[in-house]
Amino acid sequence: MGDRLNSREIPGGGIEIISLPYEQGPCGGVWRILKIADVALEEISGREPLYTNHDLVHNVPLMEEYRSKGLVVFHNNWQLVPDQSKAFVIPSAHGVGPDFFVNAQRKGCIVLEDSTCQLVKKVEYRAKAAVANGYHILYIGSLLKNGDLHPEPDGIRRHMSPEAIDILIKPEDIGELNFEENQRLMILTQTTLSRTETDDFVNIIKSRWPWVEVKDDICYATDNRQLAVSELLSKYGDVDLLLVVGSEHSHNSQELLKIGLKKDIQSYAFDDPNKLDPSWLIGKKHPIVTSGASVITPYVDQLLERLITFAPSAQVVYEDPVSDENLELVFKYQEEEIRQKIREKYAI
């Protein structure tokens, strides 16, 4: 007789509990821009594309869905936007510089709404006001996987002269900088950074320039999703797998992944539920399934369904909130104005 596998050697066979943190999935800013795009695409009704400078949100399969409905991402190459034909444009949720609106006007486009997340706008306003009051900005940001500056810091820096801001990606970046004691300094941050890493980074900057003013710009959604995973790791001592639904270039998803990796827990981030590799489940007992702020619920549901096919007897636990976040929150947008701008063009 051949050797029989015990249940823990079969992918998923040993899984007893699957924990889903309450705080996961889309945030107010992501819901807002998706609703803006939905309203615009519905009203345009296939007559022409809706243009945006960058992926509306960092979620590859979701953006593919929107492309199939008529969204065109022109990657800041305005030559791809038709000239003087009242093309409809919206900026991505990560924010843009004033050049976006100048270019849109030059090309004769109709900006349907500033769909930048309002929490990114808050940082933008704060940065501009600080610079107007003589501050130099030390902005802690990130790069995309391809090495390009993330669009959020890229948008912020375009609102000021290059001398007014330094974008810091890692603590070593402060090495070359020097400021007089009378130079007012302010730390601002990208909204989707790791809370713990940013606190460490801020302390390093403060040790060099103790008079620096620090603003807390990490957004509630980023904070809550990270806190929810950290709390579950503390609550259960037996979590041995972290599955994050989120794209490679989604910074907040990658930060969730890092929480597991730092604790030496096998952790994966992927945006397509079909990418779940059954071999990851071998010998596992208690996975956490979470998702970044740019991931809508159906993707998580699909992953959960797939996981359950490997672990049909596992108990699925929808965990309690660790914050007062309202997951239904949609930041305000001007639905009627968007519809009106489109109808005016078609005289309907």
Ligand code: SF4
């Ligand atoms: S993650 Fe935060 S900053 Fe980004 S869109 Fe969501 S709420 Fe806005």
